Amino acid sequence: MIDTLYFLALLSSAMAWGRLGLLSESSVRNGTGGGSGDRCICDAFLPSSTFPIKDLVVVEQTAVEISHKLELEMGKLEDYEIKLTAYEERIIELSVQIEQMEKNPDAYNDADKVEIKIEIKQAEALIKELHLSIKGSTTVFESLRIQITVMVQTLTRLELTYDKNLVLVTRREYIKVQLQLEECERRHQELFNPNIGSCAHTGIIKVSKPVVSQLNANLNAGYKYGGWGKDSKPIPDRESMYWYSGYSSASIVDIRLYTNYKNLLLRNHFQHHNLHSSWYGTGNNFIFRDNTLYYQINNPFGLAKLNFTTGKYESKVIPRASSRFSYTNSPNQNFDFAADESGLWLTYANEESAGRMVIAKINELSFGVEEEWQTSVYKPGVSNAFMVCGVLYAVKTVDIKTEEIFYKYDTKTKQESYVSVPFERFQDKYSNLDFNPTDQKLYMYNDGYYVNYNLWFNYTAKATVEPPVLLS
Numbered sequence: 001m002i003d004t005l006y007f008l009a010l011l012s013s014a015m016a017w018g019r020l021g022l023l024s025e026s027s028v029r030n031g032t033g034g035g036s037g038d039r040c041i042c043d044a045f046l047p048s049s050t051f052p053i054k055d056l057v058v059v060e061q062t063a064v065e066i067s068h069k070l071e072l073e074m075g076k077l078e079d080y081e082i083k084l085t086a087y088e089e090r091i092i093e094l095s096v097q098i099e100q101m102e103k104n105p106d107a108y109n110d111a112d113k114v115e116i117k118i119e120i121k122q123a124e125a126l127i128k129e130l131h132l133s134i135k136g137s138t139t140v141f142e143s144l145r146i147q148i149t150v151m152v153q154t155l156t157r158l159e160l161t162y163d164k165n166l167v168l169v170t171r172r173e174y175i176k177v178q179l180q181l182e183e184c185e186r187r188h189q190e191l192f193n194p195n196i197g198s199c200a201h202t203g204i205i206k207v208s209k210p211v212v213s214q215l216n217a218n219l220n221a222g223y224k225y226g227g228w229g230k231d232s233k234p235i236p237d238r239e240s241m242y243w244y245s246g247y248s249s250a251s252i253v254d255i256r257l258y259t260n261y262k263n264l265l266l267r268n269h270f271q272h273h274n275l276h277s278s279w280y281g282t283g284n285n286f287i288f289r290d291n292t293l294y295y296q297i298n299n300p301f302g303l304a305k306l307n308f309t310t311g312k313y314e315s316k317v318i319p320r321a322s323s324r325f326s327y328t329n330s331p332n333q334n335f336d337f338a339a340d341e342s343g344l345w346l347t348y349a350n351e352e353s354a355g356r357m358v359i360a361k362i363n364e365l366s367f368g369v370e371e372e373w374q375t376s377v378y379k380p381g382v383s384n385a386f387m388v389c390g391v392l393y394a395v396k397t398v399d400i401k402t403e404e405i406f407y408k409y410d411t412k413t414k415q416e417s418y419v420s421v422p423f424e425r426f427q428d429k430y431s432n433l434d435f436n437p438t439d440q441k442l443y444m445y446n447d448g449y450y451v452n453y454n455l456w457f458n459y460t461a462k463a464t465v466e467p468p469v470l471l472s
Helices: 002-020 053-103 110-161 164-192 261-266
Strands: 204-207 211-215 225-230 242-247 254-258 271-274 281-289 292-298 301-307 313-316 336-340 343-349 356-363 368-378 384-388 391-397 402-410 415-424 432-436 441-446 449-457
Touching (some): 225 432, 254 261, 368 402
Parallel strands (some): 281 336
Antiparallel strands (some): 204 449, 281 292, 356 368
Protein backbone atom coordinates (compact mmCIF):
# COMPACT_ATOMS: atom_id res chain seq x y z
CA MET A 1 0.00 0.00 0.00
CA ILE A 2 2.81 2.43 0.83
CA ASP A 3 4.55 1.61 -2.50
CA THR A 4 1.34 2.52 -4.28
CA LEU A 5 1.13 5.86 -2.46
CA TYR A 6 4.68 6.74 -3.45
CA PHE A 7 3.99 5.78 -7.07
CA LEU A 8 0.85 7.95 -7.17
CA ALA A 9 2.78 10.87 -5.72
CA LEU A 10 5.47 10.46 -8.38
CA LEU A 11 2.88 10.22 -11.15
CA SER A 12 1.11 13.35 -9.95
CA SER A 13 4.39 15.28 -9.95
CA ALA A 14 5.20 14.16 -13.50
CA MET A 15 1.77 15.26 -14.75
CA ALA A 16 2.06 18.63 -13.05
CA TRP A 17 5.40 19.41 -14.67
CA GLY A 18 4.52 17.87 -18.03
CA ARG A 19 3.21 21.12 -19.48
CA LEU A 20 6.63 22.75 -19.14
CA GLY A 21 8.50 20.08 -20.99
CA LEU A 22 10.03 16.68 -20.86
CA LEU A 23 12.10 15.55 -17.95
CA SER A 24 15.83 15.28 -18.62
CA GLU A 25 18.96 14.48 -16.79
CA SER A 26 20.28 18.07 -17.02
CA SER A 27 22.04 19.59 -14.06
CA VAL A 28 19.60 22.54 -14.16
CA ARG A 29 16.92 22.28 -11.33
CA ASN A 30 13.70 24.20 -10.72
CA GLY A 31 14.44 27.01 -13.16
CA THR A 32 15.28 28.11 -16.69
CA GLY A 33 18.29 26.68 -18.42
CA GLY A 34 20.19 27.80 -21.46
CA GLY A 35 20.42 26.21 -24.83
CA SER A 36 17.40 24.73 -26.49
CA GLY A 37 14.78 26.04 -24.06
CA ASP A 38 13.28 25.91 -20.64
CA ARG A 39 13.72 22.69 -18.74
CA CYS A 40 12.53 21.47 -15.32
CA ILE A 41 14.21 18.77 -13.33
CA CYS A 42 12.23 16.67 -10.79
CA ASP A 43 14.01 14.20 -8.54
CA ALA A 44 11.97 11.48 -6.75
CA PHE A 45 13.44 9.43 -3.91
CA LEU A 46 11.84 6.03 -3.16
CA PRO A 47 12.28 4.59 0.32
CA SER A 48 15.16 2.21 0.87
CA SER A 49 12.75 -0.45 2.12
CA THR A 50 9.06 -1.18 1.73
CA PHE A 51 6.47 -1.96 4.43
CA PRO A 52 6.32 -5.74 5.09
CA ILE A 53 2.56 -6.11 4.62
CA LYS A 54 2.90 -9.90 4.74
CA ASP A 55 3.96 -9.73 8.40
CA LEU A 56 0.89 -7.68 9.26
CA VAL A 57 -1.41 -10.07 7.39
CA VAL A 58 0.03 -12.99 9.37
CA VAL A 59 -0.62 -11.12 12.64
CA GLU A 60 -4.22 -10.36 11.62
CA GLN A 61 -4.85 -13.98 10.64
CA THR A 62 -3.38 -15.18 13.93
CA ALA A 63 -5.63 -12.79 15.87
CA VAL A 64 -8.72 -14.18 14.10
CA GLU A 65 -7.65 -17.77 14.82
CA ILE A 66 -7.03 -17.01 18.50
CA SER A 67 -10.41 -15.29 18.78
CA HIS A 68 -12.17 -18.38 17.38
CA LYS A 69 -10.25 -20.68 19.75
CA LEU A 70 -11.18 -18.50 22.72
CA GLU A 71 -14.86 -18.63 21.79
CA LEU A 72 -14.64 -22.42 21.81
CA GLU A 73 -12.88 -22.45 25.20
CA MET A 74 -15.48 -20.09 26.71
CA GLY A 75 -18.17 -22.51 25.56
CA LYS A 76 -16.26 -25.38 27.16
CA LEU A 77 -16.18 -23.55 30.50
CA GLU A 78 -19.98 -23.34 30.49
CA ASP A 79 -20.09 -27.08 29.80
CA TYR A 80 -17.58 -27.76 32.61
CA GLU A 81 -19.81 -25.98 35.12
CA ILE A 82 -22.87 -28.00 34.09
CA LYS A 83 -20.93 -31.28 34.07
CA LEU A 84 -19.32 -30.66 37.47
CA THR A 85 -22.73 -30.08 39.04
CA ALA A 86 -24.19 -33.17 37.37
CA TYR A 87 -21.20 -35.36 38.37
CA GLU A 88 -21.36 -34.13 41.96
CA GLU A 89 -25.05 -34.96 42.25
CA ARG A 90 -24.61 -38.38 40.61
CA ILE A 91 -21.71 -39.31 42.92
CA ILE A 92 -23.78 -38.36 45.96
CA GLU A 93 -26.69 -40.46 44.69
CA LEU A 94 -24.37 -43.45 44.19
CA SER A 95 -22.92 -42.96 47.68
CA VAL A 96 -26.43 -43.00 49.14
CA GLN A 97 -27.34 -46.17 47.24
CA ILE A 98 -24.15 -47.93 48.33
CA GLU A 99 -24.73 -46.94 51.95
CA GLN A 100 -28.27 -48.33 51.80
CA MET A 101 -26.97 -51.58 50.29
CA GLU A 102 -24.43 -51.90 53.11
CA LYS A 103 -27.13 -51.38 55.74
CA ASN A 104 -29.56 -53.84 54.19
CA PRO A 105 -27.67 -56.18 51.79
CA ASP A 106 -30.44 -58.80 51.74
CA ALA A 107 -32.79 -56.36 50.01
CA TYR A 108 -30.59 -56.28 46.92
CA ASN A 109 -29.85 -59.09 44.46
CA ASP A 110 -26.79 -59.67 42.28
CA ALA A 111 -28.31 -57.76 39.36
CA ASP A 112 -28.67 -54.67 41.55
CA LYS A 113 -25.04 -54.93 42.60
CA VAL A 114 -23.85 -55.34 39.02
CA GLU A 115 -25.88 -52.31 37.99
CA ILE A 116 -24.26 -50.21 40.72
CA LYS A 117 -20.79 -51.36 39.63
CA ILE A 118 -21.56 -50.37 36.04
CA GLU A 119 -22.75 -46.94 37.14
CA ILE A 120 -19.58 -46.46 39.20
CA LYS A 121 -17.45 -47.37 36.17
CA GLN A 122 -19.43 -44.93 34.04
CA ALA A 123 -18.92 -42.18 36.62
CA GLU A 124 -15.17 -42.89 36.69
CA ALA A 125 -15.02 -42.68 32.89
CA LEU A 126 -16.89 -39.37 32.89
CA ILE A 127 -14.56 -37.91 35.51
CA LYS A 128 -11.50 -38.99 33.52
CA GLU A 129 -13.01 -37.43 30.40
CA LEU A 130 -13.59 -34.15 32.23
CA HIS A 131 -10.08 -34.22 33.67
CA LEU A 132 -8.57 -34.66 30.20
CA SER A 133 -10.74 -31.82 28.87
CA ILE A 134 -9.55 -29.50 31.65
CA LYS A 135 -5.91 -30.41 30.95
CA GLY A 136 -6.58 -29.80 27.26
CA SER A 137 -7.94 -26.32 27.99
CA THR A 138 -4.87 -25.48 30.05
CA THR A 139 -2.63 -26.54 27.16
CA VAL A 140 -4.66 -24.39 24.76
CA PHE A 141 -4.26 -21.36 27.03
CA GLU A 142 -0.48 -21.83 27.13
CA SER A 143 -0.35 -22.16 23.33
CA LEU A 144 -2.48 -19.05 22.83
CA ARG A 145 -0.32 -17.05 25.20
CA ILE A 146 2.81 -18.01 23.21
CA GLN A 147 1.07 -16.96 19.97
CA ILE A 148 0.08 -13.62 21.48
CA THR A 149 3.66 -13.03 22.70
CA VAL A 150 4.91 -13.51 19.13
CA MET A 151 2.22 -11.09 17.92
CA VAL A 152 3.38 -8.46 20.41
CA GLN A 153 6.98 -8.76 19.26
CA THR A 154 5.99 -8.45 15.59
CA LEU A 155 3.71 -5.47 16.18
CA THR A 156 6.31 -3.69 18.29
CA ARG A 157 8.91 -4.09 15.54
CA LEU A 158 6.51 -2.82 12.88
CA GLU A 159 5.41 0.11 15.02
CA LEU A 160 8.97 1.25 15.66
CA THR A 161 9.99 0.97 12.00
CA TYR A 162 6.98 1.65 9.80
CA ASP A 163 3.62 3.35 9.51
CA LYS A 164 2.27 3.75 13.05
CA ASN A 165 -1.34 4.43 12.08
CA LEU A 166 -1.79 1.10 10.33
CA VAL A 167 -0.06 -0.84 13.09
CA LEU A 168 -1.99 0.84 15.89
CA VAL A 169 -5.31 -0.28 14.40
CA THR A 170 -4.09 -3.87 14.46
CA ARG A 171 -2.68 -3.38 17.96
CA ARG A 172 -6.11 -2.39 19.19
CA GLU A 173 -7.49 -5.64 17.77
CA TYR A 174 -4.71 -7.51 19.53
CA ILE A 175 -5.61 -5.86 22.84
CA LYS A 176 -9.19 -7.13 22.45
CA VAL A 177 -7.88 -10.65 21.87
CA GLN A 178 -5.54 -10.33 24.85
CA LEU A 179 -8.46 -9.29 27.09
CA GLN A 180 -10.51 -12.21 25.78
CA LEU A 181 -7.75 -14.62 26.75
CA GLU A 182 -7.40 -13.09 30.21
CA GLU A 183 -11.17 -13.30 30.74
CA CYS A 184 -11.25 -16.95 29.61
CA GLU A 185 -8.32 -17.83 31.91
CA ARG A 186 -9.94 -15.95 34.78
CA ARG A 187 -13.19 -17.89 34.43
CA HIS A 188 -11.24 -21.14 34.20
CA GLN A 189 -9.38 -20.20 37.39
CA GLU A 190 -12.55 -19.22 39.25
CA LEU A 191 -14.32 -22.42 38.29
CA PHE A 192 -11.54 -24.87 39.18
CA ASN A 193 -9.43 -22.82 41.66
CA PRO A 194 -11.72 -20.24 43.28
CA ASN A 195 -9.97 -17.43 45.11
CA ILE A 196 -11.90 -17.92 48.35
CA GLY A 197 -11.72 -14.97 50.73
CA SER A 198 -10.21 -12.53 48.24
CA CYS A 199 -11.78 -9.10 47.77
CA ALA A 200 -9.33 -8.04 45.03
CA HIS A 201 -12.14 -7.58 42.53
CA THR A 202 -14.60 -4.89 41.42
CA GLY A 203 -17.74 -6.91 42.06
CA ILE A 204 -20.05 -9.60 40.74
CA ILE A 205 -20.32 -9.86 36.96
CA LYS A 206 -22.23 -13.12 36.56
CA VAL A 207 -24.44 -15.57 38.46
CA SER A 208 -24.65 -19.22 37.38
CA LYS A 209 -27.79 -21.17 36.63
CA PRO A 210 -29.56 -22.46 39.75
CA VAL A 211 -28.15 -25.65 41.27
CA VAL A 212 -31.14 -27.43 42.80
CA SER A 213 -30.34 -29.93 45.54
CA GLN A 214 -33.73 -31.27 46.64
CA LEU A 215 -36.93 -30.61 48.58
CA ASN A 216 -36.54 -29.66 52.25
CA ALA A 217 -35.88 -32.15 55.07
CA ASN A 218 -39.54 -32.08 56.10
CA LEU A 219 -40.45 -33.42 52.64
CA ASN A 220 -43.19 -30.81 52.62
CA ALA A 221 -43.74 -28.49 49.67
CA GLY A 222 -45.93 -26.39 51.97
CA TYR A 223 -42.84 -25.38 53.95
CA LYS A 224 -42.24 -22.40 51.63
CA TYR A 225 -40.58 -20.24 54.29
CA GLY A 226 -37.14 -20.90 55.68
CA GLY A 227 -33.46 -20.99 54.87
CA TRP A 228 -30.51 -23.30 54.38
CA GLY A 229 -26.76 -23.14 53.79
CA LYS A 230 -23.38 -23.41 55.50
CA ASP A 231 -21.98 -21.76 58.60
CA SER A 232 -20.33 -18.55 57.32
CA LYS A 233 -17.73 -18.71 60.11
CA PRO A 234 -17.52 -22.40 61.06
CA ILE A 235 -16.08 -23.53 64.35
CA PRO A 236 -13.25 -26.14 64.25
CA ASP A 237 -14.23 -29.55 62.83
CA ARG A 238 -17.50 -28.13 61.47
CA GLU A 239 -16.19 -26.64 58.22
CA SER A 240 -18.44 -28.95 56.16
CA MET A 241 -21.58 -28.48 58.24
CA TYR A 242 -24.92 -27.47 56.69
CA TRP A 243 -28.08 -26.18 58.36
CA TYR A 244 -31.78 -25.98 57.52
CA SER A 245 -34.85 -24.36 59.04
CA GLY A 246 -38.27 -24.31 57.40
CA TYR A 247 -41.91 -23.77 58.22
CA SER A 248 -45.34 -23.22 56.64
CA SER A 249 -45.35 -19.57 57.72
CA ALA A 250 -42.74 -16.84 58.13
CA SER A 251 -41.73 -18.18 61.54
CA ILE A 252 -38.54 -19.69 62.95
CA VAL A 253 -39.30 -22.50 65.39
CA ASP A 254 -36.44 -24.98 64.96
CA ILE A 255 -33.19 -25.69 63.12
CA ARG A 256 -31.46 -28.87 61.95
CA LEU A 257 -27.69 -29.30 61.58
CA TYR A 258 -25.95 -31.76 59.22
CA THR A 259 -22.31 -32.84 59.30
CA ASN A 260 -21.92 -32.47 55.52
CA TYR A 261 -23.75 -32.08 52.21
CA LYS A 262 -24.30 -35.81 51.83
CA ASN A 263 -26.12 -36.03 55.17
CA LEU A 264 -28.17 -32.97 54.25
CA LEU A 265 -29.43 -34.85 51.17
CA LEU A 266 -29.99 -38.01 53.25
CA ARG A 267 -31.92 -35.85 55.75
CA ASN A 268 -29.68 -37.32 58.42
CA HIS A 269 -29.18 -34.48 60.95
CA PHE A 270 -26.84 -34.80 63.94
CA GLN A 271 -28.57 -32.03 65.90
CA HIS A 272 -32.15 -30.79 65.93
CA HIS A 273 -32.81 -27.71 68.05
CA ASN A 274 -36.39 -26.74 68.90
CA LEU A 275 -36.50 -23.11 69.95
CA HIS A 276 -38.21 -22.17 73.19
CA SER A 277 -41.60 -20.63 72.43
CA SER A 278 -40.47 -17.29 73.88
CA TRP A 279 -37.50 -17.34 71.46
CA TYR A 280 -39.48 -17.95 68.27
CA GLY A 281 -38.40 -15.80 65.35
CA THR A 282 -39.96 -14.40 62.21
CA GLY A 283 -39.02 -13.05 58.80
CA ASN A 284 -36.78 -15.83 57.43
CA ASN A 285 -33.81 -13.55 56.74
CA PHE A 286 -31.66 -15.29 59.31
CA ILE A 287 -28.13 -16.65 59.04
CA PHE A 288 -25.98 -19.19 60.85
CA ARG A 289 -22.53 -17.96 61.85
CA ASP A 290 -19.97 -19.22 64.39
CA ASN A 291 -22.46 -21.92 65.50
CA THR A 292 -24.89 -19.10 66.29
CA LEU A 293 -28.30 -18.29 64.82
CA TYR A 294 -28.99 -14.60 64.12
CA TYR A 295 -32.63 -13.76 63.40
CA GLN A 296 -35.55 -11.34 63.80
CA ILE A 297 -38.08 -11.42 66.66
CA ASN A 298 -41.38 -9.57 67.10
CA ASN A 299 -41.74 -9.47 70.88
CA PRO A 300 -40.10 -7.11 71.36
CA PHE A 301 -39.53 -5.99 67.75
CA GLY A 302 -35.79 -6.46 67.32
CA LEU A 303 -32.92 -8.89 66.87
CA ALA A 304 -32.04 -12.20 68.48
CA LYS A 305 -28.86 -14.20 68.84
CA LEU A 306 -28.85 -17.85 69.93
CA ASN A 307 -25.45 -19.47 70.50
CA PHE A 308 -25.68 -23.27 70.26
CA THR A 309 -22.21 -23.75 71.75
CA THR A 310 -23.01 -21.97 75.01
CA GLY A 311 -26.82 -22.13 74.88
CA LYS A 312 -26.93 -18.38 75.50
CA TYR A 313 -29.81 -16.30 74.12
CA GLU A 314 -29.58 -12.52 73.57
CA SER A 315 -31.95 -9.96 72.11
CA LYS A 316 -31.51 -6.35 71.05
CA VAL A 317 -33.79 -3.51 69.96
CA ILE A 318 -32.81 -1.13 67.15
CA PRO A 319 -34.65 2.04 68.27
CA ARG A 320 -35.10 3.69 64.85
CA ALA A 321 -36.00 0.54 62.89
CA SER A 322 -39.53 0.32 61.49
CA SER A 323 -41.80 -2.70 61.10
CA ARG A 324 -43.55 -1.04 58.12
CA PHE A 325 -40.94 -1.86 55.50
CA SER A 326 -40.36 -5.40 54.26
CA TYR A 327 -39.13 -6.97 51.02
CA THR A 328 -41.42 -7.20 48.00
CA ASN A 329 -42.37 -10.88 48.13
CA SER A 330 -42.09 -11.74 51.83
CA PRO A 331 -43.86 -10.50 54.96
CA ASN A 332 -42.10 -9.54 58.19
CA GLN A 333 -38.66 -9.31 56.62
CA ASN A 334 -37.87 -6.05 58.37
CA PHE A 335 -34.39 -7.08 59.42
CA ASP A 336 -32.04 -8.96 57.12
CA PHE A 337 -28.83 -10.47 58.49
CA ALA A 338 -25.89 -11.03 56.14
CA ALA A 339 -22.29 -12.22 56.43
CA ASP A 340 -19.26 -11.74 54.22
CA GLU A 341 -15.45 -11.77 54.35
CA SER A 342 -15.39 -8.87 56.81
CA GLY A 343 -18.00 -9.99 59.32
CA LEU A 344 -21.68 -9.68 60.26
CA TRP A 345 -24.09 -7.15 58.72
CA LEU A 346 -27.71 -6.07 59.10
CA THR A 347 -30.03 -4.15 56.78
CA TYR A 348 -33.33 -2.51 57.66
CA ALA A 349 -35.37 0.64 56.94
CA ASN A 350 -36.84 3.37 59.12
CA GLU A 351 -39.28 6.28 59.01
CA GLU A 352 -36.49 8.86 58.89
CA SER A 353 -35.14 7.37 55.69
CA ALA A 354 -38.66 7.12 54.21
CA GLY A 355 -38.25 3.37 53.76
CA ARG A 356 -34.81 3.48 52.15
CA MET A 357 -32.42 0.75 53.26
CA VAL A 358 -29.88 1.27 56.03
CA ILE A 359 -26.73 -0.89 56.28
CA ALA A 360 -25.37 -1.63 59.76
CA LYS A 361 -22.11 -3.35 60.73
CA ILE A 362 -22.71 -5.62 63.74
CA ASN A 363 -20.15 -6.37 66.43
CA GLU A 364 -20.46 -10.12 66.95
CA LEU A 365 -19.27 -10.08 70.56
CA SER A 366 -21.32 -7.17 71.92
CA PHE A 367 -24.19 -7.67 69.44
CA GLY A 368 -24.18 -3.90 68.97
CA VAL A 369 -24.12 -1.64 65.91
CA GLU A 370 -20.62 -0.38 65.07
CA GLU A 371 -21.40 1.84 62.08
CA GLU A 372 -24.27 2.65 59.71
CA TRP A 373 -24.62 3.73 56.07
CA GLN A 374 -27.72 5.26 54.46
CA THR A 375 -28.59 4.09 50.93
CA SER A 376 -31.06 5.52 48.40
CA VAL A 377 -32.75 2.22 47.49
CA TYR A 378 -36.36 1.79 48.64
CA LYS A 379 -36.69 -1.48 50.56
CA PRO A 380 -40.25 -2.44 49.45
CA GLY A 381 -38.93 -2.33 45.85
CA VAL A 382 -36.28 -4.94 46.67
CA SER A 383 -36.94 -8.69 46.72
CA ASN A 384 -33.81 -9.47 48.78
CA ALA A 385 -30.21 -8.38 49.42
CA PHE A 386 -26.83 -9.72 50.52
CA MET A 387 -23.29 -8.51 51.30
CA VAL A 388 -19.99 -9.38 49.58
CA CYS A 389 -16.67 -7.75 50.59
CA GLY A 390 -18.43 -4.86 52.33
CA VAL A 391 -20.67 -4.18 49.35
CA LEU A 392 -24.47 -4.41 49.53
CA TYR A 393 -26.11 -6.06 46.51
CA ALA A 394 -29.87 -5.47 46.11
CA VAL A 395 -32.00 -7.84 44.04
CA LYS A 396 -35.36 -7.32 42.34
CA THR A 397 -37.81 -9.60 40.54
CA VAL A 398 -37.88 -9.09 36.76
CA ASP A 399 -40.43 -11.74 35.76
CA ILE A 400 -41.71 -15.16 36.83
CA LYS A 401 -38.34 -16.78 36.07
CA THR A 402 -35.76 -14.03 36.51
CA GLU A 403 -34.15 -12.08 39.33
CA GLU A 404 -31.66 -9.26 38.80
CA ILE A 405 -28.91 -7.74 40.93
CA PHE A 406 -29.71 -4.13 40.08
CA TYR A 407 -28.03 -1.98 42.75
CA LYS A 408 -24.94 -1.97 44.93
CA TYR A 409 -23.55 0.20 47.73
CA ASP A 410 -19.86 0.10 48.72
CA THR A 411 -19.44 0.82 52.43
CA LYS A 412 -15.71 1.50 51.96
CA THR A 413 -16.15 4.30 49.40
CA LYS A 414 -19.77 5.24 50.28
CA GLN A 415 -20.50 5.06 46.56
CA GLU A 416 -23.68 3.55 45.16
CA SER A 417 -24.45 2.52 41.59
CA TYR A 418 -26.90 0.71 39.35
CA VAL A 419 -25.80 -2.58 37.79
CA SER A 420 -27.52 -5.35 35.83
CA VAL A 421 -26.68 -8.98 36.63
CA PRO A 422 -29.72 -11.18 35.87
CA PHE A 423 -30.03 -14.76 37.06
CA GLU A 424 -32.56 -17.55 36.80
CA ARG A 425 -34.96 -18.53 39.59
CA PHE A 426 -36.01 -22.18 40.02
CA GLN A 427 -39.46 -21.62 41.52
CA ASP A 428 -41.80 -18.64 41.66
CA LYS A 429 -40.98 -17.16 45.08
CA TYR A 430 -38.22 -17.38 47.65
CA SER A 431 -37.83 -16.27 51.25
CA ASN A 432 -34.09 -16.37 51.91
CA LEU A 433 -31.02 -15.35 49.86
CA ASP A 434 -27.54 -15.07 51.35
CA PHE A 435 -23.89 -15.11 50.32
CA ASN A 436 -21.47 -17.45 52.08
CA PRO A 437 -17.81 -16.32 52.10
CA THR A 438 -16.47 -19.83 52.80
CA ASP A 439 -17.34 -21.06 49.28
CA GLN A 440 -18.41 -17.82 47.53
CA LYS A 441 -21.88 -19.15 46.74
CA LEU A 442 -25.37 -17.71 46.99
CA TYR A 443 -27.84 -19.86 48.95
CA MET A 444 -31.56 -19.52 48.22
CA TYR A 445 -34.53 -21.17 49.89
CA ASN A 446 -36.88 -21.29 46.90
CA ASP A 447 -40.46 -22.43 47.63
CA GLY A 448 -39.22 -25.24 49.88
CA TYR A 449 -36.24 -26.27 47.73
CA TYR A 450 -32.51 -26.00 48.45
CA VAL A 451 -30.98 -23.90 45.64
CA ASN A 452 -27.51 -22.38 45.29
CA TYR A 453 -25.57 -20.33 42.72
CA ASN A 454 -21.92 -19.92 41.76
CA LEU A 455 -20.67 -16.35 41.37
CA TRP A 456 -18.17 -14.81 38.96
CA PHE A 457 -16.17 -11.76 40.10
CA ASN A 458 -14.28 -9.20 38.04
CA TYR A 459 -10.66 -9.70 39.13
CA THR A 460 -9.24 -7.87 36.08
CA ALA A 461 -7.86 -4.34 36.22
CA LYS A 462 -10.34 -3.13 33.60
CA ALA A 463 -14.04 -3.98 33.78
CA THR A 464 -15.09 -6.74 31.42
CA VAL A 465 -18.70 -5.65 31.48
CA GLU A 466 -20.45 -2.35 30.92
CA PRO A 467 -19.52 -0.01 33.81
CA PRO A 468 -22.20 0.75 36.41
CA VAL A 469 -24.21 3.97 36.32
CA LEU A 470 -23.10 6.00 39.32
CA LEU A 471 -25.74 7.78 41.34
CA SER A 472 -25.17 11.43 42.15
